[in-house]
Amino acid sequence: MVSMIYTQNYLSLTREALLKELRQVLSSNRYEHVLRVEAKALELAQSYGVDEEKASIAALLHDYAKELELGKMFIYAQKYWPEERLESAGEAIWHGPAAAYLTREKFGCKDPEILQAIACHTTGWFHMTPLVQVIYVADYVEDGRSFPGVDKARKLAFEDLTLAVRFKMIESLRHVISRGVYVYPLSLEIYNNWVTRHSTRSVAKK
Ligand SMILES: [Fe+2]
Ligand SMILES: [Fe+2]
Numbered sequence: 001m002v003s004m005i006y007t008q009n010y011l012s013l014t015r016e017a018l019l020k021e022l023r024q025v026l027s028s029n030r031y032e033h034v035l036r037v038e039a040k041a042l043e044l045a046q047s048y049g050v051d052e053e054k055a056s057i058a059a060l061l062h063d064y065a066k067e068l069e070l071g072k073m074f075i076y077a078q079k080y081w082p083e084e085r086l087e088s089a090g091e092a093i094w095h096g097p098a099a100a101y102l103t104r105e106k107f108g109c110k111d112p113e114i115l116q117a118i119a120c121h122t123t124g125w126f127h128m129t130p131l132v133q134v135i136y137v138a139d140y141v142e143d144g145r146s147f148p149g150v151d152k153a154r155k156l157a158f159e160d161l162t163l164a165v166r167f168k169m170i171e172s173l174r175h176v177i178s179r180g181v182y183v184y185p186l187s188l189e190i191y192n193n194w195v196t197r198h199s200t201r202s203v204a205k206k
Contacts, residue, residue, distance in 0.1 A: 002039055008053050012108035018060055026067060033144060034060050041138035048161055050130045057109070058117035058135045065098035066091075076101040080119060089184045096122050123186060124169050126193050130161065137164045166198050 006015050013021070022031055038059035045055035065073055070091055076098035078086050086094060100119035103109045116125065117135040124136055141154045141164075149171060156164040169191050176183055 002035070002042060002056070004042075004053070004056055006053055006057070010054060010057055010109055010111050010114060011103075015056065015060075018057075018107075022060060022064070025064065030063055030066060033142065034063055036142035036144050037062065037135075037138050040142045041134050044134045044138055044157060044161065045131075047158055048130050048134065050134050054111065054114050054117075054131055055134055055138075057103075058114045058121075058131065059138060061099055061103045061107075062118050062121045062135060062139060063095065063099065064102055064118075066095040068095075068098065070094075073098045080104075084186060088182065089186070090182075093122055093184055093187070096120055123184075124165065124190050124194065126190055128165065133161050133165050137161060137168060140164075140168045162198055166194060169194050 004015055006013075011018065022034060026034065038056055041055040041059040042052055044050070045052045065076060068076070073091060073094045074086065077089075077094035077096075078084075080097035080101035084097075086097075097119045100115045103118055104115055109115060113129055113131050116129075117132045120128070120132065121135050121139050125132060128136065137153075137157045141150065141157050149167075153164060153167055153171075156167055173183065173187065173191050176187075
């Protein structure tokens with residue numbers, strides 16, 4: 001059980017008040033999920049020297065908008081990312097920027113890194129700070145997850161955070177494509193950018 005007292009004023013709430021709010025807004029399964037993401041994010045934050053208070057806040061709030069009515073979710077997401085054409089993105093993507101919007105507007109968070117970690121926890125982003133990477137990966141490998149490859153992802157998370165991000169990006173895209181559904185172009189752009197910059201392939205032999 002995580003116990004932590006927020007001291008940096010990133011939020012207008014104490015951690016205890018935040019947990020109370022989450023219990024009211026989220027289903028119990030999702031509440032348990034965000035607690036597990038927080039626990040994993042803190043382990044990763046310790047291991048990579050990332051600010052633990054920021055990791056706790058971003059982890060606890062990353063899915064805050066996931067159970068909103070879709071119309072509201074879309075409006076909040078679009079307010080947070082006005083430059084993106086989000087109509088076609090769908091709730092799997094909307095709930096990230098929508099949660100960042102609420103974290104900023106409702107809980108007074110002005111920290112751009114926390115907000116970014118929340119906003120892009122499903123898409124990833126072109127450049128991701130270690131905190132943003134920690135949240136992206138913690139959501140993927142929290143202890144309740146079970147999918148083919150989760151053990152590899154968990155191991156990678158503590159060996160090389162950037163490779164773990166890359167792994168999630170590849171596997172998530174593979175999963176979407178295997179279902180034969182629309183790929184949101186921004187996700188594809190981020191994927192292309194990421195795998196180009198973080199190639200594990202040695203220089204091709206002639
Ligand atoms: Fe999410
Ligand atoms: Fe999540």
